[in-house]
Amino acid sequence: MVRGSDVLLIVVAILFPPAAAAFITGCSCDLLINILLTILGYLPGHLHAFWLIYKKMQAEERYGRGGYIYVGNGEYQPAFQQGPPGQPNYGATGGVYQQ
Template identity: 45%
Template sequence: MGVVSTVLIVLLTLFFPPIGVLAVAGCGMDLFINVCLTLLGFLPGTIHAFYVLYVYYDRREQARIGAPLPPRASGIYSNRVQSGGMHGYGTM
């Protein structure tokens, strides 16, 4: 993903948090948790969505520079987010 798509995902996440989670984590437990948090209150859903985005883009950058495998981020269930979207990175 390029800079433009990253900015677009962040802007969409500001207005509807589950869209950002869906874009990086896909349809799974992280999306379900985010939808529930957003229904409970907009702020908890937004915080969770930005946490998922942060972990995803941080892991993506670490994989790009060849950094060693970091420990699993707590509260993130998607292997795609845990690996930063890089195939084979972060999987055992």
């Protein structure tokens, strides 16, 4: 399902692909790759930005909105991972501390 934010990302990717890559990945290697691809040719920069948007949309379908973390190279993982049963979860990752 395409959300309004995805439509906005597509419009930004059409106008300036590195900006869309920055919105999705932050300051990462993918942003540098997109900048270089845009300098080498505008079409490769577009394709890379659209690929990043597509991978983000897949993560939203798989993990739910906001339930994922970008780990690089177009890959996402769940934002909240539970440890093995009976093991305490330290930090703010959810779960219940069992004694």
